[in-house]
Amino acid sequence: MNKVLVLLGVMVFFCAEISAYGEKPSGTIQGKVVAFQNSAPLEYVTVAIYHTSNNELQGGVITKPNGIFQLKQLPNDTYYLDISFVGYKTKRINNIIINEANRHVDLGQIELGEEAKSIDEVEVVAERSFVEFKLDKKIINVSKQFTSLSGTAVNVLENVPSVTVDIEGNVELRGSGGFSVLIDGVPSVLEPSEALQQIPASTIENIEIITNPSAKYNPDGTAGIINIITKKNRMNGFNGVINLKAGSNNFGSDFLFNFQRKKVLWFVSADYNLSDYSGEKYGTRETYNEATTFTVSNDGSIRTKYTRYNVKGGMEMRFDSLNTFNVELGYGNRGRNSYSDLKYEEYDNIGGPYNSYLSDEDGYRGGDGLSINTFFIHRFADKGHELNASITYRGREADEYSRNVLKDDSGVALNGRESTEKGPMGRWQTKLDYTKPLTENSTLELGYQSTFARSTDFTGLLEDEDGSGDYEENPLYKNEVEFSQDIHALYATYGNQVAKFGYQVGLRGEYNNRIVRLVETGSEEPTWDDETIVEKLDLFPSIHMSYKLPSNQELMGSYSRRIERSRSYYLEPFYTWQDAYNIRRGNSALQPEYIDSYELNYLKKFGSSYFSFETYYRVTNNKVEWVRQVYEGNYEDNIIERYPENVGKDYSLGIDASIDFNIVKWWKMGVTGTLYNYKVKGEWGGLNYDEEQLTWNYKWNQTIKMGPLAQFQSNWRYYSKRITSQGVYEPVYTLDIAFKREMMKRKLSAVVELRDVFATNNRENTNKGIDFKDHYFQKIHTPILTFTFTYRFNNYKPERRRGGGEGFSDGESMD
Missing domain, CATH: 2.40.170 (Maltoporin; Chain A)
Incomplete structure (x- = not known):
């Protein structure tokens, strides 16, 4: 289907170039197309531009993997855009003016809502690792650990690298009980082990183990941070x-x-x-x-x-x-x-x-x-x-x-x-x-x-x-x-990727x-x-x-x-x-x-x-x-x-x-x-x-x-x-x-x-x-x-990104 969309997009663009031949180029229109449900960038979206005066097609492009599009060499005129993608409602943006005083128009982020159509369910099954590794943390996919489903966050952590748990539910991270517990990024007022004992495993989407947090995070905790991410859903x-x-x-x-x-x-x-x-x-x-x-x-x-x-x-x-x-x-x-x-x-x-x-x-x-x-x-x-x-x-x-x-x-x-x-x-x-x-x-x-x-x-x-x-x-x-304790903090971090080296x-x-x-x-x-x-x-x-x-x-x-x-x-x-x-x-x-x-x-x-x-x-x-x-x-x-x-x-x-x-x-x-x-x-x-x-x-x-x-x-x-x-x-x-x-x-x-x-x-x-x-x-x-x-x-699933954004990494599943 994606190849067909690419071909259609190229044909639209080719026709637009022919119709614009001989006219003096002037301005550009750009924007970013995302899904309304989760703001994920959408790739292969068709963006067609028309002259408002006679509804004539001026041209068109398709969006890149990051959802961004750009229409170039546009003569001075008033336009409207039709933005369409399979499974989403077509969106029209009117009254876009290109003239000498307004050569470059940035439409910002454009949201497309899902089209409510009934289709047969399609099941996509793939392997998703229990542990995923990022630059500064390990992510524990709780759904993959069903020996702990009836317990709490403590029972999930029993099977996690770097973590030990004793018979009374006391947790240690790399041999230390001194770590911070966050719940959806917010610190708990309870002691670390006590906080983890209060959270049912069935309500957890994943757990982040951050053993060497950056300066952005609170520095509390000898061994680092355990962040509990609870389940959420963003479907209509x-x-x-x-x-x-x-x-x-x-x-x-x-x-x-x-x-x-x-x-x-x-x-x-x-x-x-x-x-x-x-x-x-x-x-x-x-x-x-x-x-x-x-x-x-x-x-x-x-x-x-x-x-x-x-x-x-x-x-x-x-x-x-x-x-x-x-x-x-x-x-x-x-x-x-x-x-x-x-x-x-x-x-x-x-x-x-x-x-x-x-x-x-x-x-x-x-x-x-x-x-x-x-x-x-x-x-x-x-x-x-x-x-x-x-x-x-x-x-x-x-x-x-x-x-x-x-x-x-x-x-x-x-x-x-x-x-x-x-x-x-x-x-x-x-x-x-x-x-x-x-x-x-x-x-x-x-x-x-x-x-x-x-x-x-x-x-x-x-x-x-x-x-x-x-x-x-x-x-x-x-x-x-x-x-009483008052803490005020300022932080700054700078990150860069140079070829294969990141810091x-x-x-x-x-x-x-x-x-x-x-x-x-x-x-x-x-x-x-x-x-x-x-x-x-x-x-x-x-x-x-x-x-x-x-x-x-x-x-x-x-x-x-x-x-x-x-x-x-x-x-x-x-x-x-x-x-x-x-x-x-x-x-x-x-x-x-x-x-x-x-x-x-x-x-x-x-x-x-x-x-x-x-x-x-x-x-x-x-x-x-x-x-x-x-x-x-x-x-x-x-x-x-x-x-x-x-x-x-x-x-x-x-x-x-x-x-x-x-x-x-x-x-x-x-x-x-x-x-x-x-x-x-x-x-x-x-x-x-x-x-x-x-x-x-x-x-x-x-x-x-x-x-x-x-x-x-x-x-x-x-x-x-x-x-x-x-x-x-x-x-x-x-x-x-x-x-x-x-x-x-x-x-x-x-x-x-x-x-x-x-x-x-x-x-x-x-x-x-x-x-x-x-x-x-x-x-x-x-x-x-x-x-x-x-x-x-009603088809409940934890929130996932779709389209060409920061979605699944290799090996993740959609179940």
Whole structure:
């Protein structure tokens, strides 16, 4: 069809040249034709020009791959254009005047709307890789990972190169929990792992892993950025998708409905999820002085219950081809309830008294959340020239408590303790980004960003001293603290492509003003300041380079400087009881971590397959560690105190290797491996925190096509031993499998998942200090069986570009 269009376009142009022969040429008319639905450039569009006075054809052209056309050598006159393309409505532009005062007319961006015709469905199926590589990021196509469909973003990341996940859903990126989480480009107010645990996998379009972000991005996060891109659709009319899941320990549902009418798109989405995990744990702690070792051990059952729901709605309005406005509102609630029934035993090595008792422990962490997003985009006439402005708000109500009741062996309550913490948190962010192409291959980006964060935390302690069930407030642990942080940033990046060599350089300057104010404390002799102010001016440079080698090979190198700012509870200058044996305090004078990150990567593509080899070296200054020690020297009670300190530096030198290929046409396999050396060098309070460990892991996944509508998938993961400054985590391995079946002409799909097939996804760790040692083991009851159903109506598909624009890369699919 495209060849026919080309031929017709050439014939039209030839006829126009004949009719214009002998007339004096004068002016030009140019413009860019795009699709109304997504502003994608349209190629092979016929542009015919007519004289208004007699409707005579003057000439015509077809658009280039970038949608641009130009009509040249036009005599002075008044014209109109007919712009037509198969599948789109013909558009006429009237009253175009060429004269001595107006020789060159630029019509800017011209939108064509789709023609509403009913045709038989055409199915295009092609391979699309689970991971796609770009200059500065990896893109994870969530739809290809259906062993994780019933879970959250955490479950998807379990199978991603460079990412590790433990049994409790805590995520690490290249061995570090210090990374930023963005949701559609907007920072989350929750801690990284907690934010990822709240997002159902079925609502995610893809995930971007950015390990060395440019100066355009916020520099927060030791290891980089994980950006969650949620599903969207831009088709005319009403359409949507519904997911329903149910399993041995979980239930959930979500939907997304879209309605587009002319230039306005409305959407609404909601999700609800419940997960209930049970298991058992045991542990032993020793505290000791020169002569005596005191031991406490525990053994029993545990249970963790997650509930979450979210409602989101909004609209997008295209005022014209150059201006778009978007507003979104969201409200949700999250909750994590934990329960444990443990038996404790206390004894020492010198024949002291032996104690045995029971402990009922329960806790909660959660609260409501509110989000507001507004975006405005102005596109200039020249391609890629844009101005983006946004204002976003993220707020949450935090409510947290932990309660433990000690009982004798017969179950009679002896005493109880309940710690509470609550308070609101809000963060406003404004952004102004300007992008200007300087030449065909070079681009300049400038921008300003600001962040205003405010929070108030109220903490307290309730005690039941005789087991009666009457709890009274302990005023010594009643505290109120206010936290504020203002950040203002300017950035500039410049990128260029010279033959096979591409580069981008950037610089970001930030002013940061952080205030921690202790409003009220019940402590009789506080050892901390009422107010701590930290003002800093920092520079964050970045550089990215790439070089294209023969045979679809590419080398990529990058450097960036980053920062890890501590969460507000790290800075709270008072004690908070976590349970009967653990107490925590913050450090208002804590300094942020500064990170220098280097990467050198190699990528080889062959068809829809690839091989990648990524090396990285990361140095963290002002390394923050949660230091552990015996609380107030009271060894008999086995209480451990935890607090954050800047202890020194850490170093990570690692390699990520991935290969993805087809063994045969119906059998696809991918293997990823990570090997890195982690070293901590630090000292605090006369203690040496030097540690070093060679750590490695690998992931093996395979997908087997069982006909055109069915697939089987398995994912195997292994994590080796890994260390912290005071501890070590033992190796973990696990296997997940799933079967997917498409039905009703792909409108309905069903997935059966079995997670942790061999029940091996356990957690075991040991921590040591100068006067203590503890060891813990935790196991969740698995495997977990889940059924997930997805129904798409009115031809719902995630947004895709069509025409000759920046659409699919080689190997992508349209399902």
